[in-house]
Amino acid sequence: MAARVNTITLLSSLHCKPTRFNPRQQYYRSRSRVLFGSQPLSSLGNGAYRCKCSSNGAAEMESFVITTPLYYVNAPPHMGSAYTTIAADAIARFQRLLGKRVIFVTGTDEHGEKIAAAASARGSNPMEHCNLISRAYQNLWNELDISYDKFIRTTEAKHEAIVKQFYSRVLTKGDIYRADYEGLYCINCEEYKDEKDLLENNCCPMHLKPCVQRMEDNYFFALSKYQKLLEETIAQNPDFVQPPFRLNEVQSWIKDGLKDFSISRASVEWGIPVPNDEKQTIYVWFDALLGYISALLEDNEQPDLSKAISFGWPASLHLIGKDILRFHAVYWPAMLMSAGLSLPMRVFGHGFLTKDGMKMGKSLGNTLEPNELVETFGVDAVRYFFLREVEFGNDGDYSEDRFINIVNAHLANTVGNLLNRTLGLLRKNCQSTLAVDSYVAAHENPFPETVEKLVSKAQAHYENLSLSSACEAVLEIGNAGNSYMDERAPWSLFKKGDTAAEAASKDLVIILETMRIIAVALSPVAPSLCWRIYEQLGYSRDQYDAVTWNDTKWGGLKGGQVMAQPKPVFARIESKVEEKVA
């Protein structure tokens, strides 16, 4: 079968590696025999496809498709929703720097009982309500410098068409049947619960609200049929669920036994009608997960499932919170197997931002407002703090004092101050002009090697989604630059005659080259700040936008390049309480 259409070709063979057999897809194909659509290129294990070399030796661009959850529009976004999206954005930006063809999908999940209830509580109709809240998400993503490529709303006509086609495939496969169901239902999770998983008074452990007894005549998806296949697939692809401790959780759910689940609601009007039974609507999760596929359609395309698949499925990475792991790592793969489609390559379930130990969430109302944080502290501080402070995968609590201390110490002092004082010295002693190429300035100096080692460390951490460690490695470059500056003390060398002054002007080039490398390596996390650094180094916006990870190599700055007038790139945040941050 032909490789997926990747139209852009790279001139360099940098990203061209030999294609490799992908055991997961082969495994699945051999059992289902119904896999269709174009085959992805083989997995690199990190969620990217291997590229294919064309006959002239040029390399087709690798693809990297990353998704956030489609956020539920029962209430406006909060810092928890922003957290996943900021992390996805940093990963997407890093993969773009590597030269991949990235499709970054986000959007809003707009159907279901909770939405209808939220709309009526506001005295609005569901569609108006969805328009308003979906717009709030898009506005917030703009505020937060989120570089998404696709924003899908599950109320879009193309999405509805894809859901119906998918439903029909699963029906044809014989995996949908009709039955009565009675059980305890959590309206906030929009899910029937097992009594054993509930707290006292049948309260949902996530939302702390009692579940209600419900009986319905529904359509069911035969999840139990896929138990063995799921078990085997996951055993053969342990990287499918990450971090590893979440894989154990998923494996134990499957081992406990999978029960068929109801995929329609008779009592919910606000949803996509079940094909051939207009009295029922499709269960919100069976609908929303398909958004990852319908998002891939071009706006002017006929909504066709096979076509959507050919535009980028399977996703390289679903980034989600741990609350929706079961849907993504159990239900969704089984649904895809039933429809004869490839599984996503990786599902990463990160931890929760908590407030007083409880998950911050819309239903509990204990949220932190990202808009306010951005307004008060700026977008770079918000992005940097949450990615640096919370070990990606674990939970993390927010404290304003910690926030201020971290961003002041790292962004204002280590990075901003070093740049500012170096540019100040350059202006005073060298008319803001670099004396020599950075390559020449560092001749026989071991410093570039220190920087390059830290860059490699940062790269490895970005690739493993260890975003906090990636930030740490980049900050270590800043620390190394500060130590170099203090040891060399160029301000005093400039006073010691020509030879010492020549050495001092080379030292300034070395520090500024270090700043340039920091700006590239930190750009996935704090893109606006890094642009300001680049601008201070005398580059244009177009030059910044064309940067790749290759630009982390030593040797970018050239002799004669004129730096901008020194201007702080990150304003220190004033606070009443300030502690020393290690």
Ligand SMILES: Nc1ncnc2c1ncn2[C@@H]1O[C@H](COP(=O)(O)OP(=O)(O)OP(=O)(O)O)[C@@H](O)[C@H]1O
């Ligand atoms: N406290 C949080 N910490 C980290 N991520 C969160 C948090 N809250 C929400 N998210 C992100 O949003 C996803 C859930 O989206 P959803 O729109 O259901 O938000 P929610 O606030 O969790 O809603 P609810 O409180 O009604 O369950 C999570 O899987 C995660 O990606």
